Amino acid sequence: MNRVLASVFRVDLHRLILLMAVSVALFTLANGLYASYRVQRQILIDNTLESNRAYAVKLAAITQNFLDEAHQQLAYSAAMAAGQFGSRERLQREAERLHRQSDNFNSVLFFDASGRVLVTAPETLPLRDQVLNTPGVSEALLERRLLVSQPYVSTLGNLLVFISAPVIDGTGRYLGLVGGTIYLKQQNVLHSLLGEQYYRDGSYLYVVDYTRRLLYHPEITRVGEQIGANQVIDAVLRGQVGQMSARNSQGTDMLAGYAAVPETGWGVVVQRPLHAALAPLDALMLDVLRNTLPLALLTMLFIWWFARLVSLPLQQLADHVRELEQPTVAGYIRGVHSWYFESAELKRALLVGIDLLHQRISQLARDVQLDPLTGLCNRRVSENVLATWQAEQRVFAAVFLDIDWFKQINDTYGHDIGDQVLQHLARLIRECTRDVDVLCRTGGEEFLILLPDITPDAALLIAERLCRQIARGTIDPVGQVTVSLGVAHCPFHASEAGAVLKAADRAMYQAKRSGRNRVAVARTVLHDIA
Structure with a gap:
């Protein structure tokens, strides 16, 4: 029973190859599907954004054309009324004509120069002979030119936009004005122009003025609502034309295109929910998966067969190796294909x-001989090298190096920064020495440099150059780091390796006592290294 279980759960080459190959195949398939999904998703998003941007530009142009047409109609009526401004009956007929000839205005009114209503269309409006001081009328009387007002609440309580033209007679005398209203919260021309663009999948468009007030929205109850922080509205009210992904006031991710109406500064925004734009992607990926599965199954079958073919010779060799005590095992192994x-x-x-x-x-x-932090040799290597050089009676110099105020660096910045300082100094030591020199870290912040076949003066030059090089640079976040060095020479200062090291060590401490950031040679401080 145990052998059967061991055979079932045995990890052999055949199963490993099969597992690896199947894993790679599945990973490749999954990666391909994911990459395809990401590419198609981005294409859908980009196409939707560009489509919405182009649509917003088109609708902004349509809105601008409507305003131009409305101004032309009002200017024509103003010209017609200029010669008959004293006859209310004729003004009434002109107002009725203008009101009925198109659906551009919910109402039409003629005013005299003081802002008194002369006639209205429809006549049922209870405004005749009233002097209106509403923002739209007041602005039109003041400016005396073609105008489109910002939305305001009228005397009768309607949220409206007032489009007006001045009435001027043949002598250039200002008589008054003619104006058309668009009731924003009732059926109006904006609904006719824009309402048919509403989509059933949650896409919609809206129009805002420069105060962020909704002039048009598919949900008419929201018309007049002041919109808060919104990146799309911020951009379109700056007069920009573009597209972006944003989240609407209901928290839905939307793909928006936007454009501004030049004359009024209104912003037209066309947007579609992200989930609606990506809805076709799920069906597309299912089709890709269905088309991929047959080939994937054939690939898995081929992988199984090939894994079996590769692992069979090694499996046979392994089976026969377990029977080495049998005299026929050699023949069996030779028979393995x-x-x-x-x-x-x-x-x-x-x-x-x-x-x-x-x-x-x-x-x-070799690893045992190296310091793991700096990659320099350790104390054991220096002892072996000195023993060899002593036996060969070889000329050499020893340079002891100690980092100034290293404990303060560790206490202030932590041991991780201290380790970086040590590694930085190790690199500088390599740069300032020769390939034949032996570079060691003897412990903590102390380093030992062994210079074979060198004169005392040359050893001093190397030590001074190293001291200057270290002091010249900075290490983040520590800043400048300095060192103190001691130099001793064999046989110039001592004939025994141990005595040379002690002399170099004493010289290093002499450099520290003399102010640090300097080189000392065998008891005598030479000079500071600035």
Whole structure:
């Protein structure tokens, strides 16, 4: 029973190859589907944004054309009325004609120069002979030119826009004005122009004035509402034409296009819910998946067959290796059909593996000799090198280096920054020394540089250059870091390696006592390194 379970749950090459290949195939398929989804999604978003932008530009142009047409109609009526301004009957007929000839205005009114209503169309409006001081009328009387007012609440309580033209007689005398109203909260020309553009999938458009008040909205109850913070409205009221993704006041992600009406500064916004724009994508991805599945199944079958073909020789070799005590095992192994290079060269691969093991051991031996933080040699290496040079009676110099105020750096900035300082100094030491020099970190913030086959003066020059190089740079966030160095030479200062190291160490401490950021040689401080 245990053998059966072990066989079922055994991790062998065939299963590993199959798992890897199937995983790669599934990952590739999933990545392809995901990439396709992302590309199609972005295409749908970009197309919707561009379509809404173009639509907003078109509707802004339609709105501007309507305003131009309304001004032409009013200007014509003003010209017709100029010669008959003293006859209310004729003015009434002109007002009725203007009101009935199109659906542009909910009402038409003639005013005299004082703002008194002369006639109205329809006549049922209870405004005749009243002097109106509403914003639209007051502005028109003051400006005496073609005007479109900002929305305001009229005397009768209607939220409206007032479009007007001055009435001037042949001598240039200002007689009054003729004006048409658009009742924003009732059926009006904007509904006729824009209302048919409403979509059933949640798309809609709206128009705002420069005060962020809704002039048109598919939900007529929202007309007159003041819109708060909204990136789309901010952009369109700056006179911009464009597109963007934004969230509307109900918290729905929308794809919006916008354009401004030049004459009035109104903003036209066309937007569509993001989920509506992406609705076709789900069906598209299902079609892609359905078309991909048959090929994916054939690919899985091929992977299984090929994995079996690759793993069979190694599986047979492994089975026979477990029977090494049998005298016929060699014949069985020879009978294994090793049809590819790796299985035929398994014995040689074992030798390569052994060789690789020795290389790893050598690498481990090298790692033992290096300081893991800086990559420099450790104290053990310096001792071995000095012992060898002592036996060879080799000329060399020793430079001890200690970072000034390193404990303060650790206490102020933390040990992580301290480690970065050590690594930075290790790089500078490599740059300022020769390839034959032995560079060691002896502990903490102390470094030892062993310079073979060098004169005392040359060793001093190297130490001074290193001191200047370190003091010249800065390390974030510490700033300037300085070091103190001590130099000793064998046999100039001592003939024994141990004595040379002690002399260099004493010189380094002498440099610290003398003010730091300097080099000292065997008891004598030479000079500061600025």
